[in-house]
Amino acid sequence: MAMATTTSARGARTALALLTTVASVLVGGCSSARAGEESSTPPCPPPARGDALIDWVPFVVVDGQMYATSYDSLEEVLEEDQVSDVITTVTCRIADVGDPDFEPRDGDAAYLAVGTQVHQVRGRAPAEALTAYEEGAWRLFEPVDD
Numbered sequence: 001m002a003m004a005t006t007t008s009a010r011g012a013r014t015a016l017a018l019l020t021t022v023a024s025v026l027v028g029g030c031s032s033a034r035a036g037e038e039s040s041t042p043p044c045p046p047p048a049r050g051d052a053l054i055d056w057v058p059f060v061v062v063d064g065q066m067y068a069t070s071y072d073s074l075e076e077v078l079e080e081d082q083v084s085d086v087i088t089t090v091t092c093r094i095a096d097v098g099d100p101d102f103e104p105r106d107g108d109a110a111y112l113a114v115g116t117q118v119h120q121v122r123g124r125a126p127a128e129a130l131t132a133y134e135e136g137a138w139r140l141f142e143p144v145d146d
Helices: 004-029
Strands: 059-062 065-068 082-087 118-122 130-134 138-142
Touching: 059 130
Parallel strands: none
Antiparallel strands: 059 065, 065 138, 082 118, 118 130, 130 138
């Protein structure tokens, strides 16, 4: 009988630890902090926050700069040998945010999935161009002027 109680208690602790880990991954998966940094930025906004229908341009925000691409142009697709080092990783996908006052933050992207790596373009400074792999193609993202 003592064995069953110990096993049951151990199973409950394991389930609680697993639940805590899953919750922290789900909450942490949308934070804007870079690896090893603390973040004072709130997590991703909930999907469909607000009631406006927003047709976001395909963008990603890195170091306060918005970079955009076009899905309509073959000029926006790069070859793999043009891809260089990872610059950052997407931490929040905002395609479903319907709040017209929402300001995208570092790590936010309109349509790139959370976890997508954003790379430097070989031979170009990060301030000039970035690239990310999406739907089988390396998309060129260029800075958007304010």
